[in-house]
Amino acid sequence: MSILKLPDGRWFVDVEPIKGKRFRKRFKTKGEAQRFEASVRSKLASNPEWNPRPKDTRRLSQIIERWYELHGHAITSGRRRKNLLLGIAAKLGDPVAQAFSVSELVAFRKVELERGALPRSINVRYSYLKSVYTELRRLGDIDYVNPLDRLKPLKPQQAVVSFLSKAQVAVLVSALRAYTTFPHLALISEVCLATGARWTEAQRLTLPMIRGGAVVFANTKSKRVRSVPISADLQARLEAYFAKRNRFPSCREAFARMLKRCEIQLPRGQCTHVLRHTFASHFMMNGGNILALKEILGHSSLNMTMRYAHLSPEYLQDAVRLNPLYVFDTSSTPGLAA
Structure with missing residues (x-):
């Protein structure tokens, strides 16, 4: 019994609501003793240290x-993203999420690398998984x-950005415009080439x-709406197309086939994105x-845009003027020109 009456008339509380946590105290009245016991039990019941939540046994x-x-x-x-993560969970054997460890993921990452997965792709997928726990x-x-x-x-090793030369652009655009079976294929491609839009952004137009000599891209990757000017000719062709149809159909695979037909070879994973590059x-x-x-592409950070900076005619030209060999006349200094 947790409350006892002592011979001297006082009331003694001896309560152990949780094993190893015991409270003892004397009171003048039984009511005080009862309130103390109730208070102790209530505080410990609401304290996570003494009343921990059941272990989370949910799977990944x-x-x-x-x-x-x-x-x-x-x-x-x-x-x-959810479907991608569920695929990863299945490959990992769908472990208990709380018990899942970094070492398990690193071991699986090693297998992916050996099978040819790109480091950047692996980083993106695992950052998604990490953000699930964080959120x-x-x-x-x-x-x-x-x-x-x-x-x-x-x-990962930073890759050089691949892009089409003017000659390749001319060949590709001519082939696309001649492919009258799918007129939308040329229009989507030209929107990407004229505005730097992602393929999905152009396809959702x-x-x-399309108004006022510009195209407005909504529902973008950065969640920001942006407007990019286009030529009057491209606007007229887009308006003529949408006068008969509501939307562009999906045609990414048709574009990939057209690249092969034009004998344009690209690095892995840059099929449609090469137009933006x-x-x-x-x-x-x-x-x-x-x-x-940066604003045209809709990048959230200038760091993302800087990958193109080296292509500017003025970029880092001080390297030529300020290097230690600049003081020499390479045309008259023996051996220097070589």
Whole structure:
């Protein structure tokens, strides 16, 4: 019994609501003793240190579904990301999410690298997985530390941006315009070449988004709306197309076949994105401003745009003027010209 009456008339409380945590105290009245006992039990019941939540036994796939339900559904390409993450969970054997460790993921990453996966692609996928834990913890759905917090991304070799030359652009555009079976193929491609738009952004265009000599891109990767001017000829051709149809159909595979027909070879993963690279590269080579390019492309950070800076005619030209050999006349100094 937790409350006892002592011989001297006082009341003694001896309560152990949790094993190893015992409270003893004497009171003048029984009511005081009862209130003390109730208070002790209530405080310990609400204290997570003494009343821990049951261990989270949900599988990795379950917390991915929960992430999509609470957060993923509201982001761009959320469903695609969820399916990608579920695929990773299945390959990992769908472990218990809380017990999942960095070492397991690193071991799986090694297998992916040996099978030819690109480091950058691996980093992106694993950052998605890490953000699932981070977001659910922020929302209070999980109460344990992110098990992937210590995962360091791979450091890939920076690749040179591939873009089409003027001759290749001429060949490709001529072939696309001659391909009358799919007139939308040429229009989508030319929008990308003329504005630096991503393929999906150009493919989502509708007639109301073409006005005043410009195209308006909405539902973009950065969630920002941006407007880019286009030529009167391209605007007229777009308006003529949308006068008969509401939307562009999907035609990414047809574009890939056209590249092969034109004998244009590209690095892995740059099929349609080469059009965006081509716009940005020629923009800088023709003397364009890097800050203007950032706004046209819709980049959230200038660091993303700087990959094209080296193509500017003025970029780092001080390297020629300020290097230690500049003081010599290479035409008259023996051996220097060689």
